[in-house]
Amino acid sequence: MCHPKAQPHALVQTIRSTHTKAEHLRKHIMPDSIRILIAEDHHIVRQGFIALLRTVEGFSVVAEASNGDQALALFRQHHPDIVLMDLRMPSSGPGASALQGGVETITAIRAEFPEARIIVLTTFDGDEDIFRAIQAGARGYLLKGMNADELIDAIQTVHRGRTRIPAAVAERLAERLSGNALTDRETEVLRNIVAGKSNKEIGATLFISEATVKTHINNLLSKLGVTDRTQAATMALQRGIVHLD
Numbered sequence: 001m002c003h004p005k006a007q008p009h010a011l012v013q014t015i016r017s018t019h020t021k022a023e024h025l026r027k028h029i030m031p032d033s034i035r036i037l038i039a040e041d042h043h044i045v046r047q048g049f050i051a052l053l054r055t056v057e058g059f060s061v062v063a064e065a066s067n068g069d070q071a072l073a074l075f076r077q078h079h080p081d082i083v084l085m086d087l088r089m090p091s092s093g094p095g096a097s098a099l100q101g102g103v104e105t106i107t108a109i110r111a112e113f114p115e116a117r118i119i120v121l122t123t124f125d126g127d128e129d130i131f132r133a134i135q136a137g138a139r140g141y142l143l144k145g146m147n148a149d150e151l152i153d154a155i156q157t158v159h160r161g162r163t164r165i166p167a168a169v170a171e172r173l174a175e176r177l178s179g180n181a182l183t184d185r186e187t188e189v190l191r192n193i194v195a196g197k198s199n200k201e202i203g204a205t206l207f208i209s210e211a212t213v214k215t216h217i218n219n220l221l222s223k224l225g226v227t228d229r230t231q232a233a234t235m236a237l238q239r240g241i242v243h244l245d
Contacts, residue, residue: 033060034159037080039071039105040064040121041089045144049084056152068105075109075116082155083109087122087133088243103132110137117158129240130169140164186220187241189213194233194242 036053038061040046046064053059062078065071067089075083087102102120109116119140120133130141140158142151154164165173182190185206192202199217203210221227224235236242 033058035060035062035080037063037083040086041066071105072108081159083118085118085120087120103136106136106138119154119158180223182220186216189216190220190236191242193229194236
């Protein structure tokens with residue numbers, strides 16, 4: 001005797017039941033799974049990270065964000081163990097709170113969740129970028145050209161409560177901390193030098209005298225260890241003190 005075909009609603013209920021059981025197993029049978037939030041504005045790059053991490057046993061990607069505001073909202077919702085954060089994400093657009101990039105987002109997340117464990121991902125290796133990210137509370141720093149093993153090791157290391165900063169990066173950070181940092185005004189002057197402005201134009205832009213501009217330039221040249229404006233502009237871009245938008 002033939003059995004009647006299962007009704008469509010019964011199949012749907014079976015699928016839902018199976019999904020619910022799988023979620024239960026994921027949450028309760030595997031409590032040691034490292035739950036990860038990926039914050040990266042480039043869709044293809046973000047999907048690449050997700051595809052890779054989902055192949056690693058013990059890793060679970062719980063959310064993905066394309067800008068700072070989404071990252072903060074999703075952190076509040078999911079409370080992930082690890083955040084992989086693009087250092088230079090865009091704002092979320094007009095009308096939103098518009099967190100400007102990774103550093104500001106790290107600062108916002110850590111202000112609400114001091115124990116948040118964040119790893120910075122970037123294509124840039126300027127030491128000023130690194131310094132700002134670490135100062136904001138990032139516990140790890142990786143260039144996007146790293147291999148899969150480096151990424152996995154970084155996630156596991158930071159999850160254990162340790163920092164993961166490459167030796168070469170740590171050395172540059174030590175130099176940055178031991179040296180004389182540029183003041184806000186010196187940084188503004190340097191930004192204008194990179195933009196190609198003359199001393200007179202810089203003075204007009206910042207509402208200071210040309211003599212004061214020269215004083216700031218002499219100070220920043222000394223701090224950067226260079227001898228002229230061209231070298232200062234090159235150094236500013238290499239170290240990430242100034243970015244070309």
